[in-house]
Structures are given as structure tokens and as C-alpha cells.
Amino acid sequence: MSNDALRIALLGCGTVGTAVARRLVDHADEFASRVERPVEITGVAVRDTSKPRPESGLDPSVFTTDAEALVRDADVVVELMGGIEPARSLLLTAMEHGASVVTANKALLGEDGPRLYETAAEHGVDLYYEASVAGAIPLLRPLQVSLAGDSVERIMGIVNGTTNFILDKMDRTGEALDDVLAEAQELGYAEADPTADVEGYDARAKAAILASLAFHTRVAALDVSCEGIMSITADDIRAARKMGCVVKLLAICERVRNGRGDQSLSVRVHPTLVPRSHPLASVHDAFNAVFIESALAGEVMFYGQGAGGDPTASAVLGDLVQAARHKVTGSRGPGESAYADLPILPLSQATTRYAIRIEVPDRPGVLAHVTNVFAGQGVSIESMRQGVRRSDDGLATLTIATHAATDAALARTVDQLRLLDDVSTVTSVLRMEGI
Template sequence: MRTRPLKVALLGCGVVGSEVARIMTTHADDLAARIGAPVELAGVAVRRPDKVRGGVDPALITTDATALVKRGDIDVVVEVIGGIEPARTLITTAFEHGASVVSANKALLAQDGATLYAAAEQHGRDLYFEAAVAGAIPLIRPLRESLAGDKINRVMGIVNGTTNFILDKMDSTGAGYQEALDEATALGYAEADPTADVEGFDAAAKAAILAGIAFHTRVRLDDVSREGMTEVTAADFASARQMGCTIKLLAICERAADGESVTARVHPAMIPLSHPLASVREAYNAVFVEAEAAGRLMFYGPGAGGSPTASAVLGDVVAVCRNRLNEATGPGESAYTQLPVSPMGDVVTRYHISLDVADKPGVLAQVATVFAEHGVSIDTVRQQGKDGEASLVVVTHRAPDAALSGTVEALRKLDTVRGVASIMRVEGE
């Protein structure tokens, strides 16, 4: 075993960073044995140096992150501060000064991963980011390495634990959205401002990363169609149950049938109870991968939290340190296909539409005519009426999203349609 230690600089010492530091200290001997050399925490950059951080040597604490990554003796920089800046500049500076980088920064990778990949390649260093998507679940490395010889056609999954917890509670207890959110907040699953989770921003960043790796093309956050789940109601769950389905917030990345384009989207959807993703409960994550040769694969586990995320970070640290010892690098960016990202309007799937309509003869015929005029075929219709009002639930066959949008717009103009109560896609069939 080499005696000179590999030196690691840690940027950020919050929930994840402090757990990374703890594991590096308590499992130092095991990590050294697995890597083939000792690993030493050489510095920890923080914004509040006076905060007590148990298990971290105060002598390692600094507020000058730039000076830390510029040190010529640093082998690996671990970035867990998040956000776009100063993380992007610190990471590129680390590459310039000879360090490889392990990051958990999904927002930066989704928005400007190309810049980071280019800097890593230019300086012959590694960029690893297993912790950026789905916490402890091994997902990025299987997509980049284990399935590198296969053709992936679809990646669909639950990649946000907060939203899955909320939807699971709504389904299992009959709670409303706000009640389930309050419980998630009280248990620490939801932030004080849950917007990034419940409006799908977090999942969209992860979808961009997954699509880019799966389809060997550049997919940015702006390319991902996003809808939140704040409008999902108990009535939607009741309708889902009648169809033998439940509701999940899904990230879906697909290769077009002709192979000439890809799509990436995040939105709530009904999925059959028979689908493996339907059984994912509480704050767990799961990702379903469909590959041409390997078939269907599912990755499941805790998708967030200090310990699970730190586990993924340390797995990358071990891999990067091994590469340093062997004077090698792991896989970089693979974007050779340069496939275009199609808009949401091109996505073809099924739909569940709930309408509030007047309870009188001829309404169903009017509604059916609108669907036919826009080329959307109806699969089933369910109608209930009382005291002059009625609800009409229509489930369609597969149709382009643009055709469905045109249908809904036309339905809203009918005098007999008092409102479109709910529109939800049906996936996983």
C-alpha cells in the first residue's frame, strides 16, 4: 500500500458534508484498504466557521474555498454546497489545479454539465456525481458503465422522496394535499419552502442528468417539460383506484420510436398497481430502466438524507482515488448522438380527463365530437349526474400531447362544460 495519503478537500459541511467527514474518519482503515492508499481530509470549506461540527478537526475549517481548491496537494475535491455559483467556479478551478471532483450538485450538472465535463477532460481529471440523482441508489454508474454496451430506450422513475411521501399518504390515508405536506414537513421530509420538490424542479434536474447519460446526448434543465403535483386531489386518487392505478410524480426520459429524438418530462401520472413503481412507498425512490438487450431493470432505495447521500459520495471518492493511483480516469461525457430533444407536444401517451358538465341530454355526444375532431380516440367514459350537474371522466387511447391540449382547449369553450377538473397522464402500461 502506498504510504503517502490521497488528500480530499470538502466544500460544504452541512447534513451531507458532515456525514462524509464522519465516515472518512471512522472508516479510514477500510477506505485505505479498498483504495490502496490512505485517504486524508485536508480541508473543509464552510460559510460559518463558528458553528460546532462534531467529528471535524477545527484546524481543517476554512472560509476560503477558492484557496482550498487551488492547493497543489489536493487530489480530490468533494463539492456538496449546491447551487450554480460559486460551485461551478470552484469545480473548474479544482480541475485547473490538478484535482478530480466528486459532486452531488444536480442543479449545476443539469444546467451546465457540459462546462464541467469539458474542464475535466481538458485537465485529465475525473468528474463523478453518483449522489446527484437518487441518493444512495447506484444508478449513475450502472448507466455510464454497466449498460454502456446496451441501448437504453426509456428511464422512468420516482426521483424525489418528498413528493412520493406526500402522494403515498394521500393514497393510503385519504389525506388532502396540504395535510400530507404538513406531515412531510413535520417529519423533516419537506423543506420549509417545498417549491423545488412539489413543483418538480428537483426531479426535472435529475431527469436532465439521466436523459443525457442514457441517450448519449446533451439534455439541459430547460429541455425538460415540468409539471408539479400541487393540484392532485383526493378525487384524482379515487378515479385512479377505479382504474386499478395509483398516482406518482414521475421523471420520464424516452427515446423516440424512430430513434431520431428524445424527450424528458416530469409530471404526476396514474400508473397501474401492477407496475413495480406503484409499490414504492414513503420517501423512497425507484428508477425503472428499459434497455434493448438487458430488458427491464429497477433500482430502488432511499433517495435522500445525510447518510444515504454520503454513501454515494464516498463510493465516488473511492473510485476516483483508485483512478488517481492508477494514473487513469473514468468515463467522461458521452454526447456523440447529439439527438434533439423534442417538445412535450410530441409525447404520445394515454390521458385521464375529468370534466364538470351540465347534466342534460347530448352533452356526452358534444364532448365525444370534440375528441374526434382533434384525433384523440376515447377508450372509456364514466358519467355521474345529480341535481343538474354531472362529472364526466374520459380515458383516452394513446395520443400526442399536442392533440390532447387542443382537445382540452376546445372543451373549455363548450357551454355545457363548466370546468376541466383534472387532466392526468396514464403511464407504465
């Protein structure tokens, strides 16, 4: 084993960066054995070098504000800053100067992944990003390597721990979303500004990464249809329970074939009714889980902690070991695979199912008028459940579950229901999966 240490540069030293640094320092001999060369952190780029960071285990002299110089003189650059800039420019510079890159930056990958891949290929270096989706769960490498000889047909997953914590707590306690969100912020599960989580943007970026890997097609975050959870009410949760379902924010990526055998992709993020018998329904608190269906392997589920310093550091360090090994052996890991170049369907062409709750007068003829609306749009009703008539206004709740149809046909059905004289209110519309 050579005594020449591989130079590791860290960009950022927050919770994850600190966990990565501490592990590399405390287990230096172990990492040297795995990589077959010593691994040394030669610098850590931070905003403020005067801030004490004893928990990192690093000498204060390695901290610097000159990230540009740091990435020009490294063998592997680990980016944990987040955001688009300056992370993008620094990673491009690092690869142009021969450094492999490890990143957890799903936003950057969702926006500019192809450019990063092209730069890595051009300069013969690695680009790894296991930590960008589902934290500690080994997910991306199995998609790239273990299932490389298979054909992935569908991915359906909980990839945002904050929203899963909120929806799970609402299901267990009956509390309102705003109250549970406030608790999530107090516990540190949600940021002070939770927009990226509750509006689905975080899950959208992760869905783009998953779809790109699974279907060998470039998918950007803006290609992913996205709907958050802020419209979900305690009544929605109670109605889901009566249907034997839970509400989850899902990232769904699936291969679609038309009658001629032509293939395309549907990639979307939205609140979804999932049967309590489905494995994803039992994912509680802030955990993540991704359910994959493939032609040969069948159904496979990956489950674990999707966030947090130590879990995310585990994924980062796994990538770091791979990148460092390749530096030692002069090899490279898998690059971008976008040969399929499948078209991405708009949400309107996706095939799904709806659960629709409406308020209707409890009188003869109403059900016939409602079912005629569905028939007029070619949407088949799977079940219909009527609640007890309220004495104060004479209205009853009608819950209708549909068979599969295009999202466009289902959306037109809802629009027509809103215009129907016999419908007082369309209370809720949720998509259904896993049934």
C-alpha cells in the first residue's frame, strides 16, 4: 500500500460534513485499508474560519474560505454545501482539475445533472451522489449496478421524511396539518421555511434523479409534475382511514406503453391514497422507503432513515470510498446512461385513479346525475360510499373511487361535478396508488 495520502476536500462542515470528517479522522486506519492508501482531509471550505469546530476532530488550520483553491488541489471533492451556486461552479472546477466528486446535492443534480456527468466523463473522473436520495438507504447504486441487467417498470417511494412525519402524525392523532407542521419544526424535522418539503420540491428533485437512473433517460426536476401536501386536511385523513388507506406524499416514476408498444415515462409527485395493506403504508415517522417493480426481480423495497447527519454521512462515505478506490486503481465507476431517451408524458396523460369526496343533497335522482357525469367522461366507478345525512342542511358526503383512467379524463370529471346543480361542494380529490 502506497504511503501517499489521497487528498480529500470538504465543501461545507454542517451536520453531515462534521459527521463525515469525524468518521474519517477516528477511523483513518480502517479507511486506509479499504482504499489501499491513506485518506487525508487537506481542507474544509466554510464561511467563517473563526468558528470553533472541535466536534469535527480536525485541526483548525484545515478550515478555509478559499473553496476555489481547495478544489483545484484535491483528489476527491465532497460537496455538502447545498444549493445551486457556488456548488455547481466549484464541482465543475474540481472535475476540470482531475478530482472526482461526491455530492448530496439533489437540487443541483435535478437542475444540471447532465452537465456534471458530461464534465466527469470528459475529464475521466467519478461523480457519485448516493446521499442525494433517501439518506442512508443504499438505493442509487443498486439501480445503477444491481438492476443493470433488469428492466425497471415502476418506482413508487416516500423520499421526504418531513412530509411523511407530518402525514403519519396526522393519521395517528387526527391533528390538523398546521399543528403537526409546527411540531415538526420544533423537533427539527422541518426547516423554519418548510416550502421545499411541504410543496413537494425536495421530492421532485429526487424523483428526477431516480427516473434518470432507472429508465436511462435524462429527467430534470422541471419535467416532474409536482403537488405538495398543504391542501391535506384532517377530514381527508379520516376519510382515508374509512377507506382502509393512508395518505402519503409519493414520488412515482413509471414506464408507460401504448397500444403500439411505444414507451414513455410518467414522473410525478403528489399526495396519494395508499392501502394500509401496502408496504409503504407501514412507513412511519421521518423514515423513507422506495418500492421498485422490475421485469425479473419483481417487487423490491428499500427502507431506512432518509435524513440526518449520521445516516447521510454513511451514504457520503460509501461514495467516498468508491471514488478513492478508483483513484488508486485508475478506474472509473458508472457514468451517465441516457441511451433510452424516452419521452416524458405530461400529468394529463398519466393513468391513475381518483378518490373524490363530494357533498350532495340526500334526495332521489342525485346519484344518477352524478354517475352520468363519470360516464360522460368515460371514467368507470369502482365504488361509491354515502355518508349519513346531516340534519342541519340535508347534505350527505359521497365518496367515489374510480377505476384507472387518464388524469385528464379524471380532471374533466371533477370539473363537471363542480358545475352540477346536485353537487354542493367537491370537498376533496386525491389520487390512489398501490391498489
